[in-house]
Amino acid sequence: MEGLVLQNLTTGYGDRAVIKNLNLEVASNTTLILMGLSGSGKTTLLKTILGIIEPMGGSILLAGRNITFVATENRNIGYVPQNYGLFPHLAVGDNIAYGLRMRGMAWEEQRIIVRRMLEFVELVGYENKGVMELSGGQQQRVALARALAVKPDLFLLDEPLSNIDQATKYDVAHDMKRLFASLNIPIILVTHQYEDAQFFGARVAIMLDGVVEQIGSYNELILSAKTPFIKKLLTPFTQE
Template sequence: MIGETLTLQSLSKRFGRTVAVEDVSFNIAPGEFVSVLGPSGSGKTTLLTMIAGFEAPSSGQISIGGRDVTAAAPNRRNIGMVFQKYALFPHMTVHQNVAFPLRMRRFDRPAIKDRVRRILDLVQLVGFDDRYPNQLSGGQQQRVAVARALVCEPPVLLMDEPLGALDKNLREAMQLEIKRIQSKLGATVVYVTHDQDEAMTLSDRVAVMSGGTLVQLGSPVEIYHRPQSPFVAQFVGKMNFVDGECQRDEAGTCHIRISDSITVAASSPSSDGADRLQQGQRVKLAVRPESLSFAQPDSATAIPGHIDAEIFVGAFRLYLVRLATIGQPIVQIQLPASTSVGPFRRGESVGLHAAKEDFHVFAAPEA
């Protein structure tokens, strides 16, 4: 394993009055793959450039393997980096591109030859040594960039949207390739992306950022199934939101009124009872499209609505249903294409159902 611990402690960055990153702290274990996920302007790339040493933090500390590198120059941190644009030297062959960091570190020729051979074998580019970047496909160029970043066996590998320029099929193939290489070497990876599927596929943990702050850090399963805020719930995967009002919150269950006659039971957002919702408090009731199913409209536990649209999306069917609840929101229901449900007519009355544990309850923002 080549990876070392990476620790960020109260890291912040300001550009004049603009706060790009605000008080971010987390610890990444040796060999762990952590994706920093967020929309444009969330601070994820600024965070990466501070770890790399290209930007100096306004405050806070960065440590690699227990060593404080906050003030160290980029070339003193021994960090590997892969960019979205690959940044390969067009006048150099594959071998020369990969060997470049070793030459800068004054490795002798036999050591360079041996290391380049081993890393090209790892990224499955044996036999491509004498080709130039313009003779390679996008995926092959990206693998050369990964090989060059890893050839010096850095304790931390930083990747900034490295697959953003590739088409969908190639991007998905490269995700698996990167994960294979990382797992084999045991590299510590910080991977910046705005693509939620990419983050969920690759990562041991996902750090979700918004407005320069770290809003949730956890495994892909935790981030997806137990979002801690409406932002995370909406940004990671698809989520339906329904306005409601808390009737009572007790014994781990919230009873949420979503219309004059409909109350939904949901798991309480406060498992320890410390911050229970108050009676009459406005809330957002959230549920994933795949957690909803159809029920008889007159069922006691069903949420009534009517069909707005039915869409075939290959592996699944997507139904848009307008609910007969506060504000009459349109929600999505996602069912496997093989499910023998419907077809429905536009305007047809239906009922929707989900298990208590599939509902998430968030306090509504104050007006």
């Protein structure tokens, strides 16, 4: 299939396997919410897909090609880390253009794409501002723009809403949902917050101890959770 396919993927650190024989598919134009407690293997999986961690076994297929042992910079993956990963000494436009510059793109073409991305994330006029002058929500938009400027085959986000206040989170989450709907690539969003799964989750995968325990929509998982743990993970603590 087009999109992302993980086949019998085993990965971890040194000789310790955190994830064993994982099979998972994320089709193009699909958002998968990867949810679980800290230490469940979510970030390890993202790092393996990115090529930061080399798998012990299995394969990673993306857009019809095997990228299991392809260098990170050649995988064509957009990534937004939890802390956004912006360069504080660079202006907004230069942050967005970073991946384009690393690919050797001509300066004029970089500027065209940067302006297009600023329109896309509704930050027109911010190109020359320092990123440290921006609010948390605006920094998040810059990180999204930088990740998408390279036209990736896959978009990965690690806890993208965890570092912003509740009022800002409302606006950013709605902007992200609009943005996701316009992309025709697979998207994986890692979170431990049930609200994120409920809001974005056409498809939610629950991970526990390196194993995907159950996959379904948020409502499906609430109604037919395989274990009490899964239901508890997806239920507000104020609700009995």
